[in-house]
Amino acid sequence: MKMETSYLGLELSSPLVVGANPLTERIDEIKAMEDAGAGAVVLFSLFEEQLTLSKAELNDLLAGGGGKARALATMPDHGRIQMGPLGYLEHIRKARAAVGIPVVASLNGSPRRQWTQYAKLVEQAGASAIELNLYYVPTDPELEPRALEDAYYEAVRSVRREVAIPVAVKLNPFFSNLVYSAQRFEEAGADGLVLFNRFYQPDVDLEHRTVKPRITLSHADEARLPLRWIGILRDRLKLSLSASSGVHNAHDALKMVAVGADTVQLCSVLLRQGVEQIRIIQRGMAAWLNAHDTDLASLRGSMSQHNAQDAASFERAQYMRTLDSYTTP
Ligand SMILES: Cc1cc2nc3c(=O)[nH]c(=O)nc-3n(C[C@H](O)[C@H](O)[C@H](O)COP(=O)(O)O)c2cc1C
Numbered sequence: 001m002k003m004e005t006s007y008l009g010l011e012l013s014s015p016l017v018v019g020a021n022p023l024t025e026r027i028d029e030i031k032a033m034e035d036a037g038a039g040a041v042v043l044f045s046l047f048e049e050q051l052t053l054s055k056a057e058l059n060d061l062l063a064g065g066g067g068k069a070r071a072l073a074t075m076p077d078h079g080r081i082q083m084g085p086l087g088y089l090e091h092i093r094k095a096r097a098a099v100g101i102p103v104v105a106s107l108n109g110s111p112r113r114q115w116t117q118y119a120k121l122v123e124q125a126g127a128s129a130i131e132l133n134l135y136y137v138p139t140d141p142e143l144e145p146r147a148l149e150d151a152y153y154e155a156v157r158s159v160r161r162e163v164a165i166p167v168a169v170k171l172n173p174f175f176s177n178l179v180y181s182a183q184r185f186e187e188a189g190a191d192g193l194v195l196f197n198r199f200y201q202p203d204v205d206l207e208h209r210t211v212k213p214r215i216t217l218s219h220a221d222e223a224r225l226p227l228r229w230i231g232i233l234r235d236r237l238k239l240s241l242s243a244s245s246g247v248h249n250a251h252d253a254l255k256m257v258a259v260g261a262d263t264v265q266l267c268s269v270l271l272r273q274g275v276e277q278i279r280i281i282q283r284g285m286a287a288w289l290n291a292h293d294t295d296l297a298s299l300r301g302s303m304s305q306h307n308a309q310d311a312a313s314f315e316r317a318q319y320m321r322t323l324d325s326y327t328t329p
Contacts, residue, residue, distance in 0.1 A: 001286035003296060005039060007240050007263045008129050008166035008191040010102050012039030015257060015296065016278055019194075019244050019265030020044050020106045020131065025083075025091075027098050029275060036278035039263065040102040042131050043095065046088045048109025051118060085118065092125040102128035104168070110136045111152040116162040123163045132159060133170040133197055149181060153188045160189030168192035168242065172199065173225055182233050192240030193233070194265065195226040217268035222246030227259055231314050234260025235306035250284025260301040 005015040018041040023029045025044055033041050083091065088105075095103045105127035107115055111134045119130055134152055160167050167189065173196045175181040182193060203214040223246030230241050243256035244265040253264040269277050289295055301307060305314040 001289055001295065003039075003282065003286065005262060005296070007040070007242065008168055009240075010040065010128060010166065012102065012263065013037070014039035014278075014282055015261070015263045016253065016282055017104075017242065017263045017265045018042060018270065018275075018278070019267035020133070021267045021271060023270060023275065024095075027091075027094050030095050030103070031098055032275045033270075033278060034099040034101050036275050037282045038101060038275075038278050040104060040128070041095070041099070042104040042106055042265065043088075043091065045106040045108030045133055046085060046118070046122075048107075048113045048115075050088075051085055051109075052113075085121075089121055089125040092122060092127050096126040096128075104129045104131050106131045106133055106170075108133040108135060110134070111148070111155040112136070113155070114158065115155060116158050119159045119163050119167075123165050127165060129166040129168060129191070130159065130163065131168045131170055131194060132156065135172065135197060135199075145176065149175070149184070152181070153184045156185055156188040156190050166191035168194055168240070170194040170197045170244070172197050173229065178229060179233065179236055182237055186237055186239050190239055192242060192262070193237075194242040194244050195229050195233075196245055198222070198245055217271060218246045218248075220246050220248050220252065223248075223252050223256070226261075227255060228314055230256060230261050231259035231303065231305045231308070234301050234304035250281045250288060253281055254285055254288055254299065255303075257296060257300050258303040260304040262300070 003014045005012045007017070014037050016037065016039055018024065018033050018038050020042045022044055024041055030041055092103060092105055105122040107118065107122070107130060109115070115132065122130060132155065134155060136148070138148055156167065156169055169185050169190045171193055185193060198218065200213065200215055202211045205212050223243070226243045226245050230243055233241060240262045241260055242263040242265055243261040244267070247253050247256060247264050247266055248269045256264045266278065266281070289299065305311050308314070
C-alpha cells in the first residue's frame, strides 16, 4: 500500500510523524522510530527561556527559585532543558546523521520573541524543517487581542524570511476566528499548521496549597477538536495540515486523513506503548484501506467540510443536534 505523503514540501514515506516528545531526546529512539516506519520526527522543543536566561538563572529557576520560575514550572520536562541551545544544535546534527527521514526542530515560545537568529542556527545544524510552537497565556488586560495576534503572524513572517527550510506553526485552538488566523499564517509564509498544541493546565495541590504542573497523556476524545478544525480548514488553505492530539490507533489516524490531514502526529500513544506502535498503526491503516478498496490519496480530504455530505455538522448545527441526541440513562 502506498503511504507516501507530501508534507511541508517534503516527501515522506508515511503520513505518521512522531510529534515532539521526550523520546526524541535519545538518538537510539529516533532510529527506532525510523525503523518502525515514521515518516518524520519532530524533536522535543527548545524553549525560549533557554535562549534568554543564563545557565545560573536557569538552574536557580529549575531548583524552584522565584520570578520567572513560575513560568518554567509549567514546562513539561526539566531534564532536557539542561541540554541548552548549543546542545540542541548538536542533537539536531546527531539525529540527522543517524536517520534518513526528515528531522524537524521545534522552537517553543512566546510570539513576541525574536526567533530569527536561532532559527538560522537550527537550519545550519541540518534541521529539515522548523515547527514553531507559539505559546502565550495573555493576562494583561491592556494587551489588545489584535496586537497579540499580529505578533503571532509577525513571528512566523520573520522566521520565514530568515530560513530556506519549511516552517510549520503548531497552533493553539483559542484564536477568535481560526479560519481568519490560519489564512494570515499562510500569508505570513507558513508551510503548514499543526493542530493543536495541547495546553498543560496547572493543577492545585490542596494539602500543600500550591499550584503544581501536572502533565497528562491524551485521551482518544481529544482528537475531535483537531478533526473538526482540519475539516473546516482543508479546502480554505493550500498549506499542509498536520493533526496532533488524541491519535492513538489506525482508525484515529485515518479519520484525520479523511477530513484532510496531510500528516498525523503521534505522541501519547508512543509514550504509553512504545515506538513499535508506529508500525502497528501503519499496518492497521494499510489493512483498512485495502479492505475498503481505496488508498490514502483518495481518502485524504474526502470528508472535509467542503466534501462532507453534511457540511453543517462541522459548525453550530452540530451543537443543537448533539445535545438533543443525548438520552438520559
Ligand atoms: C511528555 C510530553 C512532552 C511534550 N513535549 C513537547 C515539546 O517539547 N514540544 C511540543 O511542541 N509539544 C510537546 N508535547 C506535545 C505533543 O507533541 C503533542 O502535541 C501532544 O501530546 C498531543 O498529541 P498526543 O495526543 O498524541 O499526545 C509533549 C507532550 C508530552 C505528553
